[in-house]
Amino acid sequence: MAAPDHLRPSTLPEALEALKRPGARALAGGQALLPLLLDGSEQARSLVEIGHLAELRGLDRDEEAFFVGAGTRPVDVADTPVVWTLLPAFAEMAGAMGDPQFRNRATLGGALAENHPSSCWLAAALALEARIQTDRREFLAEEWTLGAFETPLEPGEALVGLRLRIPRRAGWARIRAGSGSGSPFPLASVFAVETREGAARLGVAGGRDGAFRWRAGEAALEESGFAPDSLAGLAPRSDGMSADERADAAHRALLAGRAAALAVARALEIRSAPGL
Numbered sequence: 001m002a003a004p005d006h007l008r009p010s011t012l013p014e015a016l017e018a019l020k021r022p023g024a025r026a027l028a029g030g031q032a033l034l035p036l037l038l039d040g041s042e043q044a045r046s047l048v049e050i051g052h053l054a055e056l057r058g059l060d061r062d063e064e065a066f067f068v069g070a071g072t073r074p075v076d077v078a079d080t081p082v083v084w085t086l087l088p089a090f091a092e093m094a095g096a097m098g099d100p101q102f103r104n105r106a107t108l109g110g111a112l113a114e115n116h117p118s119s120c121w122l123a124a125a126l127a128l129e130a131r132i133q134t135d136r137r138e139f140l141a142e143e144w145t146l147g148a149f150e151t152p153l154e155p156g157e158a159l160v161g162l163r164l165r166i167p168r169r170a171g172w173a174r175i176r177a178g179s180g181s182g183s184p185f186p187l188a189s190v191f192a193v194e195t196r197e198g199a200a201r202l203g204v205a206g207g208r209d210g211a212f213r214w215r216a217g218e219a220a221l222e223e224s225g226f227a228p229d230s231l232a233g234l235a236p237r238s239d240g241m242s243a244d245e246r247a248d249a250a251h252r253a254l255l256a257g258r259a260a261a262l263a264v265a266r267a268l269e270i271r272s273a274p275g276l
């Protein structure tokens with residue numbers, strides 16, 4: 001197949017216009033898309049660069065929430081002091097993902113559009129009551145995953161950003177496979193939140209078709225007043241968990257349960273939103 005045209009619009013409206021071309025694909029950090037184009041498993045007739053667009057970059061906040069633009073990179077989150085003050089677990093997660101090259105190139109929008117089942121961003125979005133915004137619509141994080149690597153995004157539709165509600169406290173923990181496992185993704189990544197109203201939310205990535213909320217774990221936490229010990233011996237159900245050379249389904253479920261307890265313990269160590 002011929003090499004795709006390469007377009008670098010200067011504004012979001014120009015990018016949206018370019019994305020209407022047949023076979024056009026958005027290109028942000030290229031960390032997921034470029035390898036797939038190179039090995040022929042994905043195709044594009046035009047690549048529309050959007051990661052540099054000012055309208056999609058950066059973080060804003062109001063009393064209740066952060067708005068994170070789709071073009072925001074992990075390094076932008078980790079280098080923003082107010083995130084460390086109000087939502088340190090999110091800054092900690094962004095600063096620990098991948099390697100320095102990845103953190104400087106990959107974007108939040110690319111991760112949401114890719115919707116890898118082990119995406120840390122999606123686990124955080126579920127726990128933080130996120131609203132995912134495109135140029136046309138808004139979704140709850142729970143509405144985002146239609147299956148592994150499948151989302152409601154339509155051709156030509158662009159992700160604009162994510163609105164994350166600032167919780168009373170939050171923690172993130174992951175369990176990684178040993179080096180040489182061949183995948184940059186953790187085996188389990190869990191974002192644990194106690195909302196301002198005292199509800200528990202656990203966003204879990206790794207092991208299923210997409211990131212999911214572990215409701216039984218949330219119920220145990222709420223009953224115990226958010227005690228990590230309440231998750232001892234509990235784990236998400238292993239049926240429906242995937243298996244690969246790194247871990248079988250039962251092991252993945254166990255790891256998700258352990259990562260959840262670690263994330264809750266971490267939430268108790270670090271404070272979000274002073275005064276809440």
Ligand SMILES: Cc1cc2nc3c(=O)[nH]c(=O)nc-3n(C[C@H](O)[C@H](O)[C@H](O)COP(=O)(O)OP(=O)(O)OC[C@H]3O[C@@H](n4cnc5c(N)ncnc54)[C@H](O)[C@@H]3O)c2cc1C
Nearest residue numbers: 028029030031032033098107109110111113119120159184
């Ligand atoms: C070395 C490495 C380490 C990693 N480590 C982790 C990790 O620790 N945790 C984790 O969760 N993930 C990890 N990832 C995955 C990573 O989060 C995603 O691959 C990455 O964020 C994709 O972003 P990108 O900007 O590079 O997307 P691209 O590769 O540019 O695009 C990916 C897809 O998204 C589409 N797209 C991009 N932006 C938009 C938009 N605004 N609107 C609509 N569609 C859009 C593209 O068309 C394409 O289909 C890792 C990946 C690598 C390569």
